[in-house]
Amino acid sequence: MFVELNNLLNTNPDRAEQGKLTLLCDAKTDGSFLVHHFLSFYLKANCKVCFVALFQSFSHYNIVGQKLGVNLTVARERGQLVFLEGLKSAVDVFFQTQEEPHPLQFLREANAGNLKPLFEFVREALKPVDGGEARWTYPVLLVDDLSVLLSLGVGAVAVLDFIHYCRATVCWELKGNMVILVHDSGDVEDEENDILLNGVSHQSHLILRAEGLATGFCRDVHGQLRILWRRPSQPTAQRDQSLTYQYKIQDKSVSFFAKGMSPAVL
């Protein structure tokens, strides 16, 4: 986890809020560093994490996680991490018929299916184990990333249904957290992606939006991060709080600074 980002968000692993949905969104840049941050954050907070990793392989997250101080292999063996590796599972589902419904069953279906098997997988992974001490503080669902589901043929409404079911189970029933990454297509008119992004942003408590700089590529400033705190349950009588920072990603950490205050400029 990035200590500077913790300071900006005013949290640390010991006293994080529960029952929150965090939306990570990236436009014209790669926002995957935020996923790595939250993965290591919640593993350090001793939470039970279910990671639906559709975008990269397990060893990628593992190697980056080791740079950030968590070991995913050990966490998986201990039972703290339930990892669904999308790429490997897709190959299994596609080439062999499965007996029981697989979380990625929709890959075999001709029409845009629903994500019920995936939801069952998540619920099974995060349900509290009866009769035993509570080893983990609270459950967390991490999804990287949701736009891949649209590319695989699932409709935007089906994905929103899935998020709704997960939110009801994870955030409300189990008092856990959810972190979701959605790509913002920007000026490319991807209607389904826009529907998905708008739908999830209206339900989220915290939105972290990583944008590329409007002026283009820069070696010293990799992008801009907008942080927006929301209260979705209450009608907005007060304005939501929003902050903007620029960042530069280094090998093991990310440094944040106010706009225009990059160390390279000063």
Place this chain on the structure above:
Amino acid sequence: MAAVASCGSGAGSTGSAVATASKSNVTSFQKRGPRASGTNDSGPRLVSIAGTRPSVRNGQLLVSTGLPALDQLLGGGLAIGTVLLIEEDKYNIYSPLLFKCFLAEGIVNGHTLLVASAKEDPANILQELPAPLLDDNSKKEFDEDVYNHKTPESNIKMKIAWRYQLLPKMEQIGPVSSRFGHYYDASKRIPQELIEASNWHGFFLPEKISSTLKVEPCSLTPGYIKLLQFIQNIISEEGFDGSNPQKKQRNVLRIGIQNLGSPLWGDDICCAENVSNSHSLTKFLYVLRGLLRTSLSACIITMPTHLIQNKAIIARVTNLSDIVIGLESFIGSERETNPLYKDYHGLIHIRQIPRLNNLICDESDVKDLAFKLKRKLFTIECITKLRSYGLRSQKYFLSRHSQRKCSVKKNPYFKEPHTLKKIY
């Protein structure tokens, strides 16, 4: 040679050392390092594959794309397990050359090839591969090998190194060179012996699609389903996914898919705005990437993205590929007569580079890249653009090699893309 990069950084390294697990976990995304073996020998069990080297940044195993200049721009080469997507230029003149250089590099290094096309027979594609430009030492070696192969009867009596006469003669021509990255001569064809000595598989869609389809309907077009099954068969039969641990020599599978997404594959994303099945191509790419991540293979795909009218699909395809390079040729456009571009044939855009096992990637600072195809060589150069804000805001355009011809004094500042400060 005005290429941006020299392959000096990779020359001399004959096969790189990579630690491979002895268990079934074969993904190449592993940290490089010696492994303590349980046997008596204290040295680490290292396996080296010809034509690969580990990345400087994260130990990722890399193969050359066939163009050393492109290798340098991509941060060393193409990582094994990833997809290189080339967005074809408008009249499909230069993208086949990149495709063929990739395949030729595989033949020269002794890798296994898998060539898939809906337009041309893969055997014909292989006949048209460019010939490698060998330096004098390896060329002499190659000539001697050819000589030995052609006249097995002649026993040349060795006078000095007579012990070597007792060794058995080579039966087949091995890989010509295990160097990383070679230059290719676009005007000559690859020698027939090299093609025959290589191991390749071809997938020609009209032949394969005529057989009956025994798969349950899913939203992929039949051509894509057949291709995925073919690739998966080759990977599992030849052990690229680690399923045959007895095989002594590990090798890399290079997959080349030509004109993916074109109507010849049965997909209509290039024809219509409202596509009947818009997820076929993206699903194919996802499953393909899943296959690649779990095996020792690398894939090059050329796609006519300029024909795809639905921009959302292009964005999704870009997100699902690892490296995306766009070629824009000047033929038929107004830039053909622009004096800035008179030495070049087109622009090359590196649209995306993946971040593998890392938070950052080796993005090159240079964004203005142009290519030209001389009589023999395909080179990539950086166009340096200078602009001076004088009274009349004149613009000076210089390309790197013509700086000397200009009357501007040679100055260290001119080496980089730079805007001169306003002179008051």
